[in-house]
Amino acid sequence: ALSASNRTTAEWKKIDSAHHLHPFTDFKGLTDEGGARLIVRAEGPYLYDSEGTKILDGMAGLWCVNVGYGRKELAEAAYAQMQELPYYNTFFKTTTMPATELARQLVELTPEGLNHAFFAGSGSEANDTVIRMVRRYWALEGQPQRQVIIGRRNGYHGSTLAALSLGGMSAMHTQSGILPGFAHIEPPHWFQLGYHEDPDAFGVKAAGWLEDKIQEVGPDSVAAFIAEPIQGAGGLVYPPATYWAEIQRVCHKYGILLIVDEVICGFGRTGNWFGSQTFDIKPDLMPLAKGMSSGYQPIAAVMVGDRVADTLISKGGEFFHGYTYSGHPVACAVALENIRILRDEGIVDRVRTDTGPYFQKRLRELADHPIVGEVRGIGMIAGIELIRDKARHEFFDDVGKVGTIARDHSFANGLIMRAVYDTLVLSPPLILTHDHIDELVEKVRL
Ligand code: PLP
Numbered sequence: 001a002l003s004a005s006n007r008t009t010a011e012w013k014k015i016d017s018a019h020h021l022h023p024f025t026d027f028k029g030l031t032d033e034g035g036a037r038l039i040v041r042a043e044g045p046y047l048y049d050s051e052g053t054k055i056l057d058g059m060a061g062l063w064c065v066n067v068g069y070g071r072k073e074l075a076e077a078a079y080a081q082m083q084e085l086p087y088y089n090t091f092f093k094t095t096t097m098p099a100t101e102l103a104r105q106l107v108e109l110t111p112e113g114l115n116h117a118f119f120a121g122s123g124s125e126a127n128d129t130v131i132r133m134v135r136r137y138w139a140l141e142g143q144p145q146r147q148v149i150i151g152r153r154n155g156y157h158g159s160t161l162a163a164l165s166l167g168g169m170s171a172m173h174t175q176s177g178i179l180p181g182f183a184h185i186e187p188p189h190w191f192q193l194g195y196h197e198d199p200d201a202f203g204v205k206a207a208g209w210l211e212d213k214i215q216e217v218g219p220d221s222v223a224a225f226i227a228e229p230i231q232g233a234g235g236l237v238y239p240p241a242t243y244w245a246e247i248q249r250v251c252h253k254y255g256i257l258l259i260v261d262e263v264i265c266g267f268g269r270t271g272n273w274f275g276s277q278t279f280d281i282k283p284d285l286m287p288l289a290k291g292m293s294s295g296y297q298p299i300a301a302v303m304v305g306d307r308v309a310d311t312l313i314s315k316g317g318e319f320f321h322g323y324t325y326s327g328h329p330v331a332c333a334v335a336l337e338n339i340r341i342l343r344d345e346g347i348v349d350r351v352r353t354d355t356g357p358y359f360q361k362r363l364r365e366l367a368d369h370p371i372v373g374e375v376r377g378i379g380m381i382a383g384i385e386l387i388r389d390k391a392r393h394e395f396f397d398d399v400g401k402v403g404t405i406a407r408d409h410s411f412a413n414g415l416i417m418r419a420v421y422d423t424l425v426l427s428p429p430l431i432l433t434h435d436h437i438d439e440l441v442e443k444v445r446l
Pocket of ligand 1: 062121122123124125156158159228232261262264289
């Protein structure tokens with residue numbers, strides 16, 4: 001392994017700065033700061049850097065290492081599959097056993113009515129596939145003018161040009177432009193947009209923004225609505241109890257497709273296999289990634305509901321779409337073993353009945369802190385929104401500054417959190433014990 005090399009940390013950092021352009025990074029800023037922290041190994045919920053520092057990973061990598069680090073069964077599943085069949089594609093009338101079995105198991109685990117899986121390599125690719133399927137569906141249904149997909153401000157669906165257009169991250173739109181055919185509404189952010197209102201009434205009002213947008217775009221031009229069950233990368237926006245039922249009512253009223261992006265919420269994070277089960281949502285299309293393999297292999301899928309699948313299959317002919325690594329056998333084998341671990345070790349059930357409620361309860365104790373405005377979340381996903389004046393409900397003027405300071409401080413103290421503006425986000429591995437949770441909460445408070 002490269003970790004056995006005798007390069008010093010400084011040498012690694014120098015080479016990295018000289019040759020490696022990191023995602024979502026100020027390239028020059030990183031070099032000026034002396035380079036990136038070098039992570040060398042991991043076990044359970046802990047990472048270790050090249051200096052031997054132990055860090056509690058409150059983000060499960062990028063919201064993905066659901067079963068925690070160091071699971072040898074996943075390495076063994078990959079090794080066995082690589083020896084037997086390291087690669088073959090699923091194009092042109094061939095298939096492989098891992099892809100077939102994974103499709104079957106995903107259909108079994110996901111909500112009723114999603115009976116087909118289309119594989120991809122990442123969440124961004126899965127969402128590109130979603131766009132292709134939505135457009136194809138409406139063309140085959142004789143309504144090709146239905147092109148517009150409505151997403152939400154600060155929604156995140158990936159980083160390709162199509163996925164970022166679906167998403168509502170203004171900084172990404174500003175840098176790259178946005179493709180035609182996308183519109184966005186505000187997310188149901190009660191703490192920021194509805195604080196003085198009854199949360200249930202606010203949930204209905206926020207869902208009404210979808211209907212307003214459909215009217216503005218023109219009901220005959222709208223193809224679909226996309227949202228995450230809980231908005232993650234956009235600042236942990238937890239929906240009021242009334243929101244999702246009302247969103248579904250609006251989608252049905254106008255006959256538009258509902259896409260529920262489960263890339264973060266899937267595979268146990270909210271205490272059920274999928275966020276759609278937690279919030280009682282019936283999606284037409286459901287992109288999955290991240291926790292599907294706990295990040296041990298890059299893999300994603302789009303679960304396709306019967307309404308779309310029936311049309312694509314019965315009327316579609318060849319669908320000119322797919323990726324070299326769609327249904328990659330090694331990635332599928334690892335995903336299957338990951339699903340087995342989540343199920344057989346009762347991890348999803350434990351998040352629902354034990355560790356999730358404990359995590360949420362302990363985090364809510366932070367509400368007594370002078371700048372903690374709201375703690376929200378469910379299961380193993382949470383946001384802590386910081387605010388300048390709680391009594392007056394006044395936010396910080398320099399948005400994001402205090403959040404960044406708090407995040408950097410916790411990083412120095414051995415806990416990885418994320419800061420989205422002034423909301424601290426936590427999405428740890430699902431295997432945390434009560435002791436790990438106690439350690440995490442103490443480190444957040446520091
Ligand atoms: N969808 C959601 C909800 C995400 O949070 C992400 C990534 O964070 C993506 C899609 C994109 O996934 P990927 O980074 O694998 O392309």
